[in-house]
Amino acid sequence: MSTLLERLKKNIHFEEGMNSCMNCGVCTAICPAAEFYDYDPRRLVDAVQRENEESIRELLRSEQIWYCGECMSCKTRCPRGNTPGLVVMALRQLSQEEGCFTESEKGRQQYALKRVIAHNILERGYCITPDLVKPEMHPEQGPVWEWVYAHMDELYERMHANLKQAGPGVLRQIDDDSMQELHRIFEVTGGMEYMERIEQCSVKKAEELGTTPEEYFISVYTENNGRHGN
Amino acid sequence: MELTGKERIWQEYQKEIAGDNYFYARSCIRQTFFPGSEWAYLDILRNKLDKRVTEDPKHTTCTGIGYHTDVVPAETTMTVVARHFALMTEAGCENITPSCITSFGLYTEILDTWEHHPEIEEKIREFLWKATKREFKKPANLAHTSDIIYKFRNEIAALAPHRLRDVHTGRPLRGVDHIGCHYAKMFPAKGIGGAEFPAVLSGLIQAWGGESVDYPERRHCCGFGFRNYLVMANRGFSVANSKKKFESMQAYEPDFIVANCPGCAMFLDKWQYTLSEMEGVTYGQHGFGIPVFTYEELTALVLGYDPWEIGLQMHQVAVEPFLDKIGIAYDPEAKYLNSRGESMGRPACPTYMKVIK
Numbered sequence: 207m208s209t210l211l212e213r214l215k216k217n218i219h220f221e222e223g224m225n226s227c228m229n230c231g232v233c234t235a236i237c238p239a240a241e242f243y244d245y246d247p248r249r250l251v252d253a254v255q256r257e258n259e260e261s262i263r264e265l266l267r268s269e270q271i272w273y274c275g276e277c278m279s280c281k282t283r284c285p286r287g288n289t290p291g292l293v294v295m296a297l298r299q300l301s302q303e304e305g306c307f308t309e310s311e312k313g314r315q316q317y318a319l320k321r322v323i324a325h326n327i328l329e330r331g332y333c334i335t336p337d338l339v340k341p342e343m344h345p346e347q348g349p350v351w352e353w354v355y356a357h358m359d360e361l362y363e364r365m366h367a368n369l370k371q372a373g374p375g376v377l378r379q380i381d382d383d384s385m386q387e388l389h390r391i392f393e394v395t396g397g398m399e400y401m402e403r404i405e406q407c408s409v410k411k412a413e414e415l416g417t418t419p420e421e422y423f424i425s426v427y428t429e430n431n432g433r434h435g436n
Numbered sequence: 437m438e439l440t441g442k443e444r445i446w447q448e449y450q451k452e453i454a455g456d457n458y459f460y461a462r463s464c465i466r467q468t469f470f471p472g473s474e475w476a477y478l479d480i481l482r483n484k485l486d487k488r489v490t491e492d493p494k495h496t497t498c499t500g501i502g503y504h505t506d507v508v509p510a511e512t513t514m515t516v517v518a519r520h521f522a523l524m525t526e527a528g529c530e531n532i533t534p535s536c537i538t539s540f541g542l543y544t545e546i547l548d549t550w551e552h553h554p555e556i557e558e559k560i561r562e563f564l565w566k567a568t569k570r571e572f573k574k575p576a577n578l579a580h581t582s583d584i585i586y587k588f589r590n591e592i593a594a595l596a597p598h599r600l601r602d603v604h605t606g607r608p609l610r611g612v613d614h615i616g617c618h619y620a621k622m623f624p625a626k627g628i629g630g631a632e633f634p635a636v637l638s639g640l641i642q643a644w645g646g647e648s649v650d651y652p653e654r655r656h657c658c659g660f661g662f663r664n665y666l667v668m669a670n671r672g673f674s675v676a677n678s679k680k681k682f683e684s685m686q687a688y689e690p691d692f693i694v695a696n697c698p699g700c701a702m703f704l705d706k707w708q709y710t711l712s713e714m715e716g717v718t719y720g721q722h723g724f725g726i727p728v729f730t731y732e733e734l735t736a737l738v739l740g741y742d743p744w745e746i747g748l749q750m751h752q753v754a755v756e757p758f759l760d761k762i763g764i765a766y767d768p769e770a771k772y773l774n775s776r777g778e779s780m781g782r783p784a785c786p787t788y789m790k791v792i793k
């Protein structure tokens with residue numbers, strides 16, 4: 207069994223994102239996550255650079271690796287050509303493979319993301335469709351969206367869309383053959399297995415906490431302990 | 437001709453954009469929030485600029501949102517994108533143009549990875565064959581849909597009945613651009629103007645008679661941050677970043693915002709409402725918000741399309757003050773009618789932010 211470090215080094219994101227860090231902090235200065243969270247990409251890259259197994263494992267269990275928004279603003283600025291955002295992607299993958307993500311509040315949210323996004327992709331062939339943006343889950347969308355939602359069929363027809371119908375155009379129903387191809391791609395490439403792992407670790411965590419997966423889903427989607435800000 | 441000085445430097449910030457025969461890849465986010473934009477885009481390219489654009493209904497999500505929320509691994513995403521390339525190849529096209537900035541960034545990243553790692557490309561070809569029995573050629577040209585509008589901005593100006601000017605005073609309208617992080621931050625050479633000198637949208641504003649506003653937080657992220665919006669508990673991150681941008685641009689009194697990425701356009705529109713409800717603040721003139729447009733909407737407006745035909749009734753921030761300035765006639769009654777001319781009712785009014793009832 208290879209060490210965490212060896213596995214990180216094999217990750218393509220890690221390889222592309224990590225050269226050597228001189229700790230200048232330029233990435234932190236431009237990072238939108240560092241501005242509002244107790245988060246510092248410089249510290250994170252430095253911690254990985256030290257190549258200490260224990261501190262890497264600690265990172266995988268920490269909140270630290272879940273704040274980044276993957277905007278990749280850091281890539282434009284690092285004088286050493288690092289991309290902390292890519293290093294984060296590699297750490298997140300490892301954290302999920304190792305089942306460490308359920309040890310932090312922000313990490314546990316992967317269950318909500320997996321349930322929502324995987325459902326959309328594998329059931330609809332879209333990341334998002336209008337009926338999935340339910341006003342009660344999205345109060346920030348405001349009254350116009352509520353109106354759009356209430357008159358969805360008529361309104362998208364007015365917008366020349368082909369909502370849930372066969373054939374080409376906006377928001378068409380993806381045909382069965384294409385959906386099967388998409389599923390097979392997920393199977394062949396390990397995407398299904400990857401998501402299954404997130405599911406299993408989360409269900410196990412829910413059991414440990416004495417809640418049902420449904421309750422667990424709602425809590426990881428909505429709870430914020432208020433200790434993430436800087 | 438030998439280019440010197442600034443012209444030579446500027447050359448590095450230009451990119452190749454194919455002139456015709458595009459394979460169009462739709463965006464889940466744009467179709468959901470700005471369905472009229474995709475319709476308008478195709479109508480403009482095909483019927484105003486006389487270009488050949490092909491699409492294939494078998495095209496699916498690129499899984500980009502899954503990839504950037506870390507629930508879909510890289511090999512899976514790459515293979516889904518390889519299938520898109522296969523559909524393009526089968527359609528006899530070699531120029532691909534995605535409507536989504538997330539897809540554009542992803543396609544760019546994947547092609548770059550394959551360039552450095554031919555063994556990964558090989559593996560993905562095997563995955564695709566195993567899963568779908570499809571093969572593909574890599575695109576000869578990859579351009580975001582807005583790059584194509586940029587390329588033809590002067591042709592569009594020549595066709596346009598409207599200019600970005602206040603018809604009452606002649607003042608050029610002030611436009612704020614937002615090109616979106618994944619357009620050029622990852623691969624600056626692939627975006628017009630790179631990450632430093634965003635030109636893809638400000639070039640449109642200027643070509644159509646407006647004035648582009650440079651403001652301190654112009655390059656700051658809109659705040660989507662994938663998991664930071666998609667999980668309800670994290671949305672404070674998202675709204676805080678947008679707020680930072682609004683506060684920074686407000687001093688320049690912009691007449692409108694134009695966005696490259698459908699996600700950004702949606703956030704910059706909706707968060708103005710949220711912030712008005714949270715804090716009672718509005719960022720536009722006279723208690724309104726700052727109208728936000730997709731670049732397709734802006735193009736369609738100068739070209740004289742009906743505002744309700746292209747979906748401006750789906751915006752939370754009122755667009756009418758902008759339409760009045762630029763002198764676009766519209767029927768206020770038609771705003772909330774369906775295709776058969778029947779009323780669909782009206783949205784409720786926000787508490788603080790003014791809208792046109």
Ligand code: SF4
Nearest residue numbers: 237274275278280291
């Ligand atoms: S990619 Fe992540 S670490 Fe980099 S600037 Fe964006 S939020 Fe910060």
Ligand code: SF4
Nearest residue numbers: 227228230231233284
């Ligand atoms: S900008 Fe680059 S070199 Fe500087 S601290 Fe960040 S990763 Fe290290």
Ligand code: SF4
Nearest residue numbers: 616617618658660699
């Ligand atoms: S600005 Fe926002 S929506 Fe646009 S690319 Fe960046 S994070 Fe994504």
